[in-house]
Every structure is written in C-alpha cells, then in structure tokens.
Amino acid sequence: MERLRKILSEKVSISESNWQFIASKLQEKEFKKKEFLITSNAIEDKVYFVLEGVFLLFIGLAEKDVTIDFGFPNKFLSSYSSFLTQTPSVACIQSLTKSKVIFISREDLFEIYNHTKVGESIGRIFAEEFFRYKSKRELSFLIESPTDRYLNLVKEQPQLIQEIPQKYLASYIGITPQALSRIRGKI
Numbered sequence: 297m298e299r300l301r302k303i304l305s306e307k308v309s310i311s312e313s314n315w316q317f318i319a320s321k322l323q324e325k326e327f328k329k330k331e332f333l334i335t336s337n338a339i340e341d342k343v344y345f346v347l348e349g350v351f352l353l354f355i356g357l358a359e360k361d362v363t364i365d366f367g368f369p370n371k372f373l374s375s376y377s378s379f380l381t382q383t384p385s386v387a388c389i390q391s392l393t394k395s396k397v398i399f400i401s402r403e404d405l406f407e408i409y410n411h412t413k414v415g416e417s418i419g420r421i422f423a424e425e426f427f428r429y430k431s432k433r434e435l436s437f438l439i440e441s442p443t444d445r446y447l448n449l450v451k452e453q454p455q456l457i458q459e460i461p462q463k464y465l466a467s468y469i470g471i472t473p474q475a476l477s478r479i480r481g482k483i
Contacts, residue, residue: 297319297322297324297398299347299370300322300345300398301315301319303370304418307418307421308414308417308418308421309414310414311414314412314414314415317408317411317412318408318412318414318415318418321400321401321404321405321407321408322398322399322400323398323399323400324347324396324397324398324399325396325397325399326394326395326396327349327391327394327395327396327397328391328394329391329392329393329394330390330391330392331390331391332388332389332390332391333351333373333389333390333391333397334375334378334385334387334388334389335385335388336355336356336384336385336386336387336388337384337385338378338384338385339378339382339383339384339385340374340375340376340378340379340385340402341379341382341401341402341403342374342379342399342400342401342402343372343373343374343376343379343399343400343402343405343422344367344372344373344374344397344398344399345370345371345372345373345397345398345399346367346368346369346370346371346372346373346395346396346397347369347395347396347397347398348369348394348395348396349369349391349392349393349394349395349396350366350367350368350391350392350393350395350456350459350460351366351367351368351373351389351390351391351392351395352366352367352389352390352391352392352460352464353365353366353367353373353375353387353388353389354387354388354390354464354467355386355387355388356388360467361467362467363464363465363467363468364387364468365433365468366392366453366460366464366468367389368453368456369456372422372425372426373389373397374389375387375389376426379402382402392459392460392461392464393459405419436448437470442469442470442471442475442476442479443479443482443483445468445469445470446465446469446476446479446480447483449465449468449469462476462477
C-alpha cells in the first residue's frame with residue numbers, strides 16, 4: 297500500500313486521515329499466470345494498481361485475438377470504458393505472469409469521491425493520465441513505424457519485455473510475429 301501512497305502523493309497532497317480512509321477501501325489480490333481479471337461481456341467494477349507482474353488486455357475476435365495494451369507494475373489498470381459506463385467490456389484482462397495488485401471497487405471509489413476532496417482529485421488525475429496514455433498510443437500508430445513502436449516499448453519496460461510472448465508484442469504494435477522477428481533481427 298505504501299508504494300501506491302507514494303505514487304499518489306507525488307501528484308496530490310493526502311492527509312493522514314484521508315489516506316487511512318482511502319486505504320480502508322483498498323484490497324490486495326494475487327493472480328496466477330493466465331488468470332483473468334475480467335472477461336469480455338462482463339461489467340468492470342474495479343480499478344487495479346499493478347504491484348507485480350504483467351497483464352495482457354486484448355479483444356477476442358473470431359479470426360484472432362488483438363492485443364490492445366499491457367498492464368505493468370506501478371500503473372493503473374481497468375477495462376475503463378466498461379467501468380465508467382457500466383456496460384459490458386469488449387476487452388479481456390489476463391495475467392501473463394504471476395501477479396499482484398491493489399484494487400478498489402467502483403462502489404468504494406465513489407464513496408471516497410463523496411467523502412474526500414482528495415479522492416476527486418485522484419480520480420481526475422487517473423482519468424487525465426489514462427487519456428494522455430491512450431492519445432499517445434493512438435498518435436504512435438499514425439506517425440511512428442512499427443520499429444519505433446517496438447523500440448519505445450522496450451525503452452519503457454525493458455525488464456518486462458522478455459516476459460511477454462512475441463505474438464502479443466507483435467499484435468500490440470500492429471504487425472505479425474514474423475515482422476517482429478525481422479525487426480528484432482535488425483536491432
């Protein structure tokens with residue numbers, strides 16, 4: 297819990313009493329490799345903070361699964377559209393490794409929003425970071441090559457790339473596993 301507190305405190309000042317209230321709503325959970333946090337058509341009711349491990353966010357299509365994101369340590373994770381709208385998720389979230397998270401339910405998060413001003417600030421900060429991250433990813437598909445997208449991912453998470461199967465990395469950057477092998481061969 298202290299790691300999450302430190303990360304949140306870097307963005308907003310949290311009094312001890314507010315932190316105690318927030319911490320009372322947080323829970324920890326471990327996931328085995330290949331375990332699902334959410335499946336498609338389920339309604340997301342939690343936001344996660346990844347402590348350990350790597351998660352895969354993907355959409356299962358008839359012809360193939362498409363990787364849309366990864367969840368890495370010290371990052372928030374959720375099927376956020378489903379969480380906000382309370383409609384069925386189109387994405388699945390699955391652990392790629394043994395993993396550990398801190399999570400909060402939607403109900404508890406809204407209780408924090410209603411009882412603390414800092415809770416609203418944390419929610420706004422999370423929403424803004426999520427928007428910036430998604431905008432950056434969208435822009436990368438418009439202006440960067442697959443090689444650049446791969447190199448950026450390696451730069452951001454070098455220690456974890458080895459834990460992600462090549463087929464998921466390739467899907468994430470929008471190419472085939474064979475094309476990723478060629479990129480890796482050139483680097």
